[in-house]
Amino acid sequence: EVQLVESGGGLVQPGGSLRLSCAASGFTFSSYEMHWVRQAPGKGLEWVSYISGSGTTIYYTDSVKGRFTISRDNAKNSLYLQMNSLRAEDTAIYYCARVGNSAYDFHYWGQGTLVTVSS
């Protein structure tokens, strides 16, 4: 059974940093592309970042470029999101998601971890 478990969320002051983790199990982690998707309180879904199975191809949405860094450790079956220079508008539930049969969908989702940026 595919499982994705996020951790690392919490309350951080504006300008601060946080590192999110996503522990994967139930599949060959290195074979699958992964994403981070976020959802601000009461709002819709927003794609944040993508990483290929090898980690060599990475994309970000414009609003986080230069501030967020996606990475993965295939030996540890883990996905990460390093978030720096956090802003109030980054407040959201952050989900990690795995692609499915199509490399362009979000087939499996974690339960999410809440990041709150506030003073």
Next chain:
Amino acid sequence: QSALTQPASVSGSPGQSITISCTGTSSDLGSYNLVSWYQQHPGKAPKLMIYEVNKRPSGVSNRFSGSKSGHTASLTISGLQAEDEADYYCCSYGGSSPPWVFGGGTKLTVL
């Protein structure tokens, strides 16, 4: 790229059919058959319902179907059930920045 456009809300009675539209541009929906649909119940993670316009993942009811014409994709739910009440999001691959774009979401109410 702007978010894809969805109606804020739709409603229907049990047993009826409803359709949720998702309008994009020539850069996303108009260029790729890579639209997917997600169901989200309150407090829960999203669930993939349709991918590549009209394909259903294993375990998803055949009451859910997808289609696309030009720049607009649609999700149809037939034989509405109370458990279908949820938020629904479309998403398309757009090729450029950002590569993936979601719709604003549609709240489905089963009357």
